[in-house]
Amino acid sequence: GAGVSQSPRYKVAKRGQDVALRCDPISGHVSLFWYQQALGQGPEFLTYFQNEAQLDKSGLPSDRFFAERPEGSVSTLKIQRTQQEDSAVYLCASSLRGLRGDEKLFFGSGTQLSVL
Amino acid sequence: AQKVTQAQTEISVVEKEDVTLDCVYETRDTTYYLFWYKQPPSGELVFLIRRNSFDEQNEISGRYSWNFQKSTSSFNFTITASQVVDSAVYFCALSGFESYIPTFGRGTSLIVHP
Numbered sequence: 001g002a003g004v005s006q007s008p009r010y011k012v013a014k015r016g017q018d019v020a021l022r023c024d025p026i027s028g029h030v031s032l033f034w035y036q037q038a039l040g041q042g043p044e045f046l047t048y049f050q051n052e053a054q055l056d057k058s059g060l061p062s063d064r065f066f067a068e069r070p071e072g073s074v075s076t077l078k079i080q081r082t083q084q085e086d087s088a089v090y091l092c093a094s095s096l097r098g099l100r101g102d103e104k105l106f107f108g109s110g111t112q113l114s115v116l
Numbered sequence: 117a118q119k120v121t122q123a124q125t126e127i128s129v130v131e132k133e134d135v136t137l138d139c140v141y142e143t144r145d146t147t148y149y150l151f152w153y154k155q156p157p158s159g160e161l162v163f164l165i166r167r168n169s170f171d172e173q174n175e176i177s178g179r180y181s182w183n184f185q186k187s188t189s190s191f192n193f194t195i196t197a198s199q200v201v202d203s204a205v206y207f208c209a210l211s212g213f214e215s216y217i218p219t220f221g222r223g224t225s226l227i228v229h230p
Binding site: 003033035040041042043044045048056089091093099100101102104105106107108109110112 | 125145159168213214215219220
């Protein structure tokens with residue numbers, strides 16, 4: 001597609017439910033990032049993929065968070081047994097090449113997760 | 117470790133005023149990159165500019181200008197003659213040659229009143 005696409009745009013979950021958030025990056029982009037943005041805060045890094053390889057998952061807050069990008073394109077962020085503190089906007093971004101600090105990121109519109 | 121500080125949480129101006137958004141950074145990388153992104157109400161962060169650490173030349177793009185000063189570890193963003201459409205949250209970000217994962221500041225919310 002022309003840009004980074006994320007779905008769903010909004011997700012309401014009951015505490016304890018599992019959720020799956022989808023990111024479809026720009027075609028051909030090697031790098032894919034997931035960020036978490038709490039209300040009034042900046043994006044906080046969660047995890048990074050270069051093609052299908054998850055090279056950095058140091059930002060995942062707990063083992064309830066899991067991400068994958070099995071074919072090097074679409075990525076899914078899964079949160080198990082959701083808690084209220086998981087409520088945030090989850091942003092996906094992609095960039096053309098891998099392991100490059102000088103590249104601009106292309107962001108999706110995010111998934112706003114509300115855990116009740 | 118990388119750190120980006122945007123001390124201004126919210127700025128409110130009247131249209132046509134000039135406004136400067138501050139960004140101070142910390143990094144151990146000798147080669148690094150600074151960015152500004154704009155996040156309108158729709159939520160999607162949009163890239164505005166990138167500056168390399170070895171290029172301290174200031175840049176102007178229309179009503180936007182950026183002042184990079186290594187001596188003070190700052191990369192400030194000025195909007196001249198602000199317009200209502202400039203209302204958004206602006207983020208400063210930093211990545212390095214080795215620390216390639218971008219780190220973002222907490223953002224500055226700019227409100228431009230007609």
